[in-house]
Amino acid sequence: MAVLLEIENLTVDYRMPGGWLRALEMEHLAVDRGQVVGLVGESGCGKSSAGLALLRLLPPGLARVGGSARFAGVDLLSLPEAQLRQIRGRRIAMVFQDPATALNPVFTVGEQVARVVRVHHRVSWREAYRRAQEVFDLVGLPDPEAMLRRYPHQLSGGQRQRVAIAAAVACEPELLIADEPTTALDVTVEAQVLELLAGLQQRLGMAMILISHDLELVGRYCQRVAVLYAGRVVEEGAAGALFEEPLHPYTRGLLASVPERGRPLQPIPGTVPDLRQPPPGCRFASRCPLVQAECQTRDPRLLPVGGRRVACPVVVEGVRAGA
Numbered sequence: 001m002a003v004l005l006e007i008e009n010l011t012v013d014y015r016m017p018g019g020w021l022r023a024l025e026m027e028h029l030a031v032d033r034g035q036v037v038g039l040v041g042e043s044g045c046g047k048s049s050a051g052l053a054l055l056r057l058l059p060p061g062l063a064r065v066g067g068s069a070r071f072a073g074v075d076l077l078s079l080p081e082a083q084l085r086q087i088r089g090r091r092i093a094m095v096f097q098d099p100a101t102a103l104n105p106v107f108t109v110g111e112q113v114a115r116v117v118r119v120h121h122r123v124s125w126r127e128a129y130r131r132a133q134e135v136f137d138l139v140g141l142p143d144p145e146a147m148l149r150r151y152p153h154q155l156s157g158g159q160r161q162r163v164a165i166a167a168a169v170a171c172e173p174e175l176l177i178a179d180e181p182t183t184a185l186d187v188t189v190e191a192q193v194l195e196l197l198a199g200l201q202q203r204l205g206m207a208m209i210l211i212s213h214d215l216e217l218v219g220r221y222c223q224r225v226a227v228l229y230a231g232r233v234v235e236e237g238a239a240g241a242l243f244e245e246p247l248h249p250y251t252r253g254l255l256a257s258v259p260e261r262g263r264p265l266q267p268i269p270g271t272v273p274d275l276r277q278p279p280p281g282c283r284f285a286s287r288c289p290l291v292q293a294e295c296q297t298r299d300p301r302l303l304p305v306g307g308r309r310v311a312c313p314v315v316v317e318g319v320r321a322g323a
């Protein structure tokens with residue numbers, strides 16, 4: 001399948017008193033056309049930073065982004081702002097965690113979606129409203145025509161997220177970045193919104209990066225998964241194989257900590273290292289059941305093994321020796 005997005009050495013640093021904090025260091029990640037890729041990890045591991053960096057939505061004075069992210073052949077990170085604006089919202093769109101903050105309270109939702117359409121297409125307001133109504137219907141909002149005239153506060157949380165999704169898909173993007181799209185919603189609405197996203201993804205043939213801390217959810221909707229730990233990808237590969245036989249000790253720990261029926265939760269002992277002072281070797285070393293002396297000093301790179309990439313030489317050597 002054709003590669004749509006290829007990230008290489010993506011770094012995100014935030015300005016802190018006395019220096020910069022490196023929140024993300026993503027060696028490599030590729031997304032094929034029409035593919036759903038999950039970015040998964042605990043809170044603070046850099047998932048949102050990755051999504052925001054791709055669309056250059058981080059404030060320039062407070063955040064610094066490095067590396068490259070080639071989208072359909074052009075590097076999003078070095079593209080002039082005017083050209084990036086042609087891509088952002090039209091060819092790549094993003095859905096955020098909290099629909100309440102994504103929508104402007106003083107405009108009707110119809111106007112907000114119509115405005116998105118008009119930014120990218122030379123159409124009349126009438127035509128843009130017609131498109132807004134069409135996408136409201138597509139995202140399953142009741143009475144789309146009347147919905148156009150509503151304000152965000154007149155909608156439920158789930159309806160607001162549907163409006164945000166409508167705005168994101170109005171221009172039929174090739175890539176949708178969904179950053180914890182259901183975290184702010186109740187569980188019953190969560191399932192509906194995810195089904196909606198999955199349905200739209202298939203119907204529109206768009207690729208999707210689904211950012212989530214919820215492994216179960218990522219396993220259900222994604223074809224590939226990248227597991228992040230303390231700002232780095234520790235394992236990346238096809239979702240089925242990765243969930244069936246996780247290789248990196250962190251992925252194993254994460255999966256073991258997901259409670260199954262009748263099995264108690266097994267938390268991973270220890271805590272994530274402080275990114276202001278990351279340890280010199282592997283960032284998972286202090287919590288790792290397989291730790292060896294070299295792990296404390298050797299910074300692990302992602303190594304290919306069995307169709308996957310894993311940032312743990314101990315595991316990789318073991319798998320290769322057993323193969």
Ligand SMILES: Nc1ncnc2c1ncn2[C@@H]1O[C@H](COP(=O)(O)OP(=O)(O)OP(=O)(O)O)[C@@H](O)[C@H]1O
Binds near residue numbers: 014044046048062
């Ligand atoms: N504006 C900022 N200034 C300084 N540090 C920041 C800033 N934004 C994020 N960070 C730090 O960068 C790291 C990664 O944050 P990020 O929000 O990308 O993680 P996340 O995995 O998306 O977390 P969550 O699931 O809680 O949103 C965290 O350690 C966070 O404290």
